[in-house]
Amino acid sequence: MSKSRRARNRIAQTTAFWLFRFATYAILAAATYIFLDIGIKGSRTLFNTQGPFINVPFFTQGPQTLFVFEYEGKKYTLSDREFRAWKAQHPVEVEATSVAYSAGGVWPCIVGTGLLVVGSMIFALAVGICSAIYLNEYSQNTRSIRLIRIAILNLAGVPSIVFGLFGFGLFVIFFHWNVSLLAGWFTLGLMILPAIITGSEESLRAVPNGLREGSLALGATKWQTIRKNVLPYAIPGILTSSILGIGRVAGETAPIMFTAAYALRDEMPWQVQHWTDFVFQGVMALPYHIYVVSSKIPQNEYTERMQYGAACILLLLVFAIALASIVLRERTRRRLSW
Amino acid sequence: MVVMEKEEIPHPAPPLKLQKPPEPEPRQPDMISVEDVDFSYSAHQVLYDVNLEIPSRAVTAFIGPSGCGKTTLLRCFNRMNDLIDGARITSGSIELDGYNINAPDVDVVDLRRRVGMVFQKSNPVPRSIYENVAYGLRVLGATKKSAINEAVEKSLRAAALWDEVKDRLDSSAYGLSGGQQQRLCIARALAVEPEVVLMDEPCSALDPIATAKVEELIYQLRENFTIVIVTHNMQQAGRCSNYTAFFYLGRLIEFGSTSKIFSNPSERKTEDYITGRFG
Numbered sequence: 001m002s003k004s005r006r007a008r009n010r011i012a013q014t015t016a017f018w019l020f021r022f023a024t025y026a027i028l029a030a031a032t033y034i035f036l037d038i039g040i041k042g043s044r045t046l047f048n049t050q051g052p053f054i055n056v057p058f059f060t061q062g063p064q065t066l067f068v069f070e071y072e073g074k075k076y077t078l079s080d081r082e083f084r085a086w087k088a089q090h091p092v093e094v095e096a097t098s099v100a101y102s103a104g105g106v107w108p109c110i111v112g113t114g115l116l117v118v119g120s121m122i123f124a125l126a127v128g129i130c131s132a133i134y135l136n137e138y139s140q141n142t143r144s145i146r147l148i149r150i151a152i153l154n155l156a157g158v159p160s161i162v163f164g165l166f167g168f169g170l171f172v173i174f175f176h177w178n179v180s181l182l183a184g185w186f187t188l189g190l191m192i193l194p195a196i197i198t199g200s201e202e203s204l205r206a207v208p209n210g211l212r213e214g215s216l217a218l219g220a221t222k223w224q225t226i227r228k229n230v231l232p233y234a235i236p237g238i239l240t241s242s243i244l245g246i247g248r249v250a251g252e253t254a255p256i257m258f259t260a261a262y263a264l265r266d267e268m269p270w271q272v273q274h275w276t277d278f279v280f281q282g283v284m285a286l287p288y289h290i291y292v293v294s295s296k297i298p299q300n301e302y303t304e305r306m307q308y309g310a311a312c313i314l315l316l317l318v319f320a321i322a323l324a325s326i327v328l329r330e331r332t333r334r335r336l337s338w
Numbered sequence: 339m340v341v342m343e344k345e346e347i348p349h350p351a352p353p354l355k356l357q358k359p360p361e362p363e364p365r366q367p368d369m370i371s372v373e374d375v376d377f378s379y380s381a382h383q384v385l386y387d388v389n390l391e392i393p394s395r396a397v398t399a400f401i402g403p404s405g406c407g408k409t410t411l412l413r414c415f416n417r418m419n420d421l422i423d424g425a426r427i428t429s430g431s432i433e434l435d436g437y438n439i440n441a442p443d444v445d446v447v448d449l450r451r452r453v454g455m456v457f458q459k460s461n462p463v464p465r466s467i468y469e470n471v472a473y474g475l476r477v478l479g480a481t482k483k484s485a486i487n488e489a490v491e492k493s494l495r496a497a498a499l500w501d502e503v504k505d506r507l508d509s510s511a512y513g514l515s516g517g518q519q520q521r522l523c524i525a526r527a528l529a530v531e532p533e534v535v536l537m538d539e540p541c542s543a544l545d546p547i548a549t550a551k552v553e554e555l556i557y558q559l560r561e562n563f564t565i566v567i568v569t570h571n572m573q574q575a576g577r578c579s580n581y582t583a584f585f586y587l588g589r590l591i592e593f594g595s596t597s598k599i600f601s602n603p604s605e606r607k608t609e610d611y612i613t614g615r616f617g
Contacts, residue, residue: 140423210461214523217416218474218530219451228473229463 042312045305064104069096079103101293102302106310112283117249120188128196136204156194161254163191168258179282184260192245199241203234239329243322250318253287261288286314369394369564375430386588397565399575402585408568412536416453417446454527458539460519462511470511474530497525498555517548537567553578584608
């Protein structure tokens with residue numbers, strides 16, 4: 001090999017190496033910036049410099065309107081409730097600026113998002129695992145099965161706002177469920193179903209065929225084989241793939257804005273007249289709350305405080321749920337590893 | 339073309355170094371009979387007009403070069419080929435103890451309990467040694483602890499594994515050596531008390547010492563079970579089988595007592611194969 005060619009090779013080698021390295025670190029930088037920005041600005045809302053150090057009202061109250069005014073040279077920022085109490089004590093006229101949703105907290109939103117995640121994940125996992133078992137263990141490679149697979153792939157590519165409109169048309173209007181948890185569960189569940197099916201099928205496929213054949217050869221039925229020799233080893237993988245689904249369900253705004261989310265609701269979800277009303281009530285949800293607060297004009301330091309606080313909570317919530325499923329996965333994996 | 343050798347011909351001298359030349363035994367009644375079987379994977383035919391009578395309580399070995407259809411035929415006996423898309427017997431019939439195993443009213447689950455199988459790659463489940471053997475009993479509905487304990491011990495003893503594992507029945511089956519795992523799979527197959535045990539190259543992944551143990555086990559098991567073994571290793575067929583069937587390109591070339599096939603084959607192809615001229 002000539003000297004110049006060797007030098008050229010070395011340059012190409014170095015360039016490729018740095019290109020790949022740069023791309024990888026660029027992702028890291030972007031992720032760090034996003035997390036730090038939301039984390040720092042959000043923690044200003046979540047935590048206090050004195051007292052219990054945690055902004056208790058932010059975690060326990062619903063959103064309220066914030067009133068800002070000056071009185072006797074002092075600046076006041078009071079929530080709706082506090083402002084009314086203050087006015088009762090001070091019978092004077094003050095010029096107060098009101099900023100919607102910027103006082104109080106996000107407790108109903110946390111509860112609502114939690115309910116939406118749990119309900120839609122139960123629905124999606126139940127249907128998704130069943131159809132993955134059917135597709136991977138029972139079905140033969142016929143034309144209709146290929147068609148179903150194409151349909152699942154296409155479903156994965158449908159924009160979330162289209163799911164929102166579909167849920168609005170079918171569940172909210174046609175089924176007369178109105179804006180309700182039930183409509184939100186099915187809409188969100190259908191949205192992540194393709195991801196759950198694909199992930200579950202992959203986990204099922206990863207179980208060695210020898211385990212199936214060994215069990216069948218002993219005179220076990222197909223269902224016994226799947227229940228005892230296939231599913232237990234596929235469950236950790238299924239849980240891993242569902243973590244992504246949890247993140248999407250908790251964070252999507254479009255599918256719930258017409259089907260399940262209220263901009264403001266004073267009652268908590270458990271304050272229903274009859275227990276059957278529970279699934280037919282709309283709830284507040286974190287991503288929709290962030291959207292509502294952010295689309296309020298004018299923006300100022302008070303609205304920003306609420307936006308970043310809610311965003312930070314949403315991140316923490318998704319992180320906590322993901323962590324829980326990772327712990328669950330590790331436990332099952334340790335019990336049944338090969 | 340197929341030579342059915344009903345009576346035993348004592349062989350003059352073994353052509354291969356047999357550790358333990360099987361003594362001629364009176365032929366037992368037939369357990370499996372294969373009649374004019376053609377078999378295809380979708381459009382690709384792999385078995386042509388196979389006729390074979392497998393005697394009970396004896397070891398029958400299938401030999402032949404790769405791709406000759408011996409494993410396919412073996413997997414027909416417990417209908418394991420049902421699991422493969424497009425695989426089917428296109429003509430002919432297979433009878434187990436006088437019953438057509440492909441008849442529509444045959445319960446395939448019941449058939450597989452009667453016809454056990456040991457695979458090329460040992461496939462214990464990632465659970466304890468005890469649970470591996472008890473699994474077959476449990477799927478059959480056994481719930482009595484004492485009965486399961488008894489059956490597990492009996493099967494492990496039958497598979498010559500009991501003394502090696504009796505103190506660690508609750509530890510994972512994956513902690514066993516390759517040979518032990520394969521014997522565990524044999525024990526698991528024996529636990530449900532099948533009549534026939536099919537073995538698909540059971541020693542192909544084992545070292546010579548483990549192979550010797552498994553071969554000895556196979557030879558002993560013939561007293562209680564009908565055993566059909568597929569092997570690539572001709573010495574192995576010579577050492578542990580009573581009857582040998584030689585397959586070539588999807589046809590049964592010759593079937594007879596092992597001593598006859600190895601010492602005095604009637605077909606030229608058989609002789610060429612066992613003397614290593616091809617294959």
